[in-house]
Amino acid sequence: MxxxxxxxxxxxxxxxxxxxxxxxxxxxxxxxxxxxxxxxxxxxxxxxxxxxxxxxxxxxxxxxxxxxxxxxxxxxxxxxxxxxxxHIHSLNSKGVVAVRDKNVCQNDVDRVIDAAKAVPIPQDQEILHILPQYFKIDGQDYILDSVGMHGVRLEAQVHIITGAxxxxxxxxxxxxxxxxxxxxxxxEQIASADAVLTPSQRELGVGILDIGGGTADFAIYRDGRILHSKVLPIAGNHFTNDLAIGLSIPISIAEELKKLYGFVWEDKYLELDKDKVEVELKYGQGIKEIETYSLFEILNPRAEEIFDLLVQEIITYRLKTFMPTGMVLTGGGSLLSGMADLAKNKFGMPVRVGVPxxxxxxxxxxxxxxxxxxxxxxxxxxxxxxxxxxxxxxxxxxxxxxxxxxxxxxxxxxxxxxxxx
Ligand SMILES: Nc1ncnc2c1ncn2[C@@H]1O[C@H](COP(=O)(O)OP(=O)(O)OP(=O)(O)O)[C@@H](O)[C@H]1O
Ligand SMILES: [Mg+2]
Missing domain, CATH: 3.30.420.40 (ATPase, nucleotide binding domain)
Structure with a gap:
């Protein structure tokens, strides 16, 4: 028991x-x-x-x-x-079954989802989520709840998320x-979405991008369901590493510099109270004066890279129409000054930083x-x-x-x- x-x-x-x-x-x-x-x-x-x-x-x-x-x-x-x-991958897949009694019941829904999930998945991957997006009955499209409806042919589109x-x-x-x-x-992006998105955003359509330290996790919600997801292997730590390498400074100092003075949108320079800062070089090689504008020159291309990858994903899967309420950025990486402004410019839609x-x-x-x-x-x-x-x-x-x-x-x-x- x-x-x-x-x-x-x-x-x-x-x-x-x-x-x-x-x-x-x-x-x-x-x-x-x-x-x-x-x-x-x-x-x-x-x-x-x-x-x-x-x-x-x-x-x-x-x-x-x-x-x-x-x-x-x-x-x-x-x-x-x-x-x-x-290692997290996602794909959309479709399944079709004949409705047994001309009235869709839960068993038909289970069968059509089973049919939709019958896609080849690499051996080392396991299905983590199967998220039904919509059903189609005899050509009638975008049905969210098919149980009890009349028809002979039931089709389902599902979003499958797999992980190692x-x-x-x-x-x-x-x-x-x-x-x-x-x-x-x-x-993780499902959890973040629960904390920061409003129910109406999820209904109307919204994108969420959780920029953490190691990954940037993206998802689109529409009609209250996940429509698309993607994990990008670039996030906050890459910004810190770029500064450490570009300025030849220790990681810990690069991290502090990024948080205090880093920015990725040029106008944010006007908000800084310092043009120059002094930092300690690697291996005790003394002190170096750094112009704060140079942080923008190093950090901006990395932010552009993340957003360009996402723009590519949005174009490839024609996702923009599903995000009428725009995009919400979250995760520690979204605290980097100017991220929302740059994203707004790249995506051509409203962007805000979301907190629980x-x-x-x-x-x-x-x-x-x-x-x-x-x-x-x-x-x-x-x-x-x-x-x-x-x-x-x-x-x-x-x-x-x-x-x-x-x-x-x-x-x-x-x-x-x-x-x-
Ligand atoms: N004020 C700030 N300005 C810029 N970056 C910041 C700021 N505060 C935190 N970060 C960055 O946010 C990142 C950490 O974010 P978060 O705590 O969401 O990541 P994580 O959950 O540990 O990582 P992941 O989700 O990728 O596994 C770090 O790269 C950190 O430098
Ligand atoms: Mg995280």
Missing amino acids: GKKIFSDVVAAIDIGTTKICVLIANRDAYGGVDLIGIGQNPSYGLKKGVVVDISKTVDSIKKAIKQAEDMAGTKIETVTVGISGG VSSAQNIIKSCELAGVKVSDIVL HSYKKKDSEILHNIPDLLKSPIYSTGYGLLLYAAGQNDLEFTLDKNDSMFTKVFKRMKSWIYDFI
Whole structure:
């Protein structure tokens, strides 16, 4: 027999390339989350969003958990975690079936989704999400909920997201070695979108780009569903490395310089209070004076590269019409001065920086305020994971005791299909 998982304390871990962040909250009757603990520790075991050194990752996770647990005054057992990295791929696929009784039932929907997911996937990849986009019945297009409709031919278009099996396993293993069990693995841009997008943006159509330290994760929402996703292997750390190499300075100083004076949109130069700054050279070679405008010259091409890759993706898949409300940037990389201005110019649409925001609680008019501490693009993924943890527990998902944790997580992923129908 399965065991019912239900808990009023929920926890999430954002295992990022630059930081590991643990959030613990009490879940209230309306699915709101009241933060009771936060722990953060630098992350040294990841490259480009992927765990490459388990022991360093475990060490960072343990420290962040301890901090959060001490603050919350409670221990955590299960967590929701995110997944990202260059190994994440996505594709759209179609399936067609004949409707058995001329009235579409859930079984027809399951069969057509099964048909749509029958695409060749490399051996080392596993399907993480199958997100139905729309159905077509006898030529009638863009149906969102097909159950109960009349017809003989049912077609489905689905968005399939795949990821390397080994990467998911390493995340689960790192958490287990740090003393917690993984109940869900969520694609990071889905989590970030939960935290920063409004329901109306998701309905009308919007793009979200989470620029972290190692990857920039993109997704488009339309009619409340994911229409397209893409992980770009370029993000904040590349900007820092460019400065370190270009100016011949240590990484730590480049990072500080980027945050304090870096900009990627020329007009932002006028907002700087300094034309020149003094920095320490590598290997103790003394002090060097740097013109702050030179930061723009080094950082701007990298920002252009990220946005150009995305423009290419938008053109290739003809996505612009699906983003009438524009684009939301989030993740620590979006804090770099001028990112939103440059993106607006590149995409020719409204662009803003999104942070986790207050929201109306489920089935209620009560506004859920979030602590000011979390109102930064750096916490979008973590907070989204926490919301996901709170919402999912509502389902009282039944797990089979005999399944391995990996099977459980993948079973859980498969069950996400129904969240989107
Ligand atoms: N004020 C700032 N100005 C410019 N860049 C910043 C600022 N604050 C943070 N960053 C950059 O944001 C990046 C980290 O962002 P974030 O915390 O979202 O990444 P992560 O979740 O650890 O990584 P990933 O999601 O790619 O695995 C770093 O490259 C950091 O330099
Ligand atoms: Mg991140």
